[in-house]
Amino acid sequence: AQRVTQPEKLLSVFKGAPVELKCNYSYSGSPELFWYVQYSRQRLQLLLRHISRESIKGFTADLNKGETSFHLKKPFAQEEDSAMYYCALSYTGGFKTIFGAGTRLFVKA
Amino acid sequence: DAGVIQSPRHEVTEMGQEVTLRCKPISGHNSLFWYRQTMMRGLELLIYFNNNVPIDDSGMPEDRFSAKMPNASFSTLKIQPSEPRDSAVYFCASRAAGSTDTQYFGPGTRLTVL
Numbered sequence: 001a002q003r004v005t006q007p008e009k010l011l012s013v014f015k016g017a018p019v020e021l022k023c024n025y026s027y028s029g030s031p032e033l034f035w036y037v038q039y040s041r042q043r044l045q046l047l048l049r050h051i052s053r054e055s056i057k058g059f060t061a062d063l064n065k066g067e068t069s070f071h072l073k074k075p076f077a078q079e080e081d082s083a084m085y086y087c088a089l090s091y092t093g094g095f096k097t098i099f100g101a102g103t104r105l106f107v108k109a
Numbered sequence: 110d111a112g113v114i115q116s117p118r119h120e121v122t123e124m125g126q127e128v129t130l131r132c133k134p135i136s137g138h139n140s141l142f143w144y145r146q147t148m149m150r151g152l153e154l155l156i157y158f159n160n161n162v163p164i165d166d167s168g169m170p171e172d173r174f175s176a177k178m179p180n181a182s183f184s185t186l187k188i189q190p191s192e193p194r195d196s197a198v199y200f201c202a203s204r205a206a207g208s209t210d211t212q213y214f215g216p217g218t219r220l221t222v223l
Contacts, residue, residue: 034211043112044152044200044214086152095140095164097212101151 023087113215134203
């Protein structure tokens with residue numbers, strides 16, 4: 001069955017430190033993976049998607065099919081990065097998307 | 110564009126009452142999704158529509174939950190009768206055609222069932 005696992009419910013780092021939010025998936029086909037972010041009092045919104053191979057707000061994520069992972073990374077965390085982050089997998093032609101449980105990131109001054 | 114619109118933003122009701130949540134997707138989007146967010150279970154897909162037709166409602170927890178999309182610009186999620194365990198934030202999202210297109214989320218409705 002399709003599954004997205006985010007093993008950390010909470011991640012706390014100091015400003016300027018590197019951050020990595022882990023995401024592992026289970027899917028037998030070709031996955032379409034996304035990271036969504038929810039800042040305080042804001043809507044859930046797309047941060048980045050693997051197909052675009054882009055860097056948004058300093059974040060990058062590389063799809064590793066061998067390890068079935070799509071970890072989100074940033075070399076130097078900023079306080080404004082504090083938010084809830086969700087990893088998501090789309091399948092069935094993209095109609096269906098499942099989300100991980102989410103990781104709350106706190107960046108301390 | 111105001112984005113996806115949901116109403117009400119907050120709803121407090123008593124157990125046993127009927128609750129109706131509303132969603133207006135972004136104009137031109139042909140897919141609509143209803144999600145439920147709780148601390149324990151995270152973000153769960155309840156049902157999604159494509160071109161107003163329900164495609165998969167396997168995430169709907171019980172028969173007490175029902176969803177409709179009578180036209181391209183409106184959808185409802187109804188809970189009847191409501192129970193305290195239904196307390197959660199309910200999100201609606203819409204998406205344009207294409208499997209890699211972004212889902213755009215509404216602000217959510219925070220439901221509290223007493």
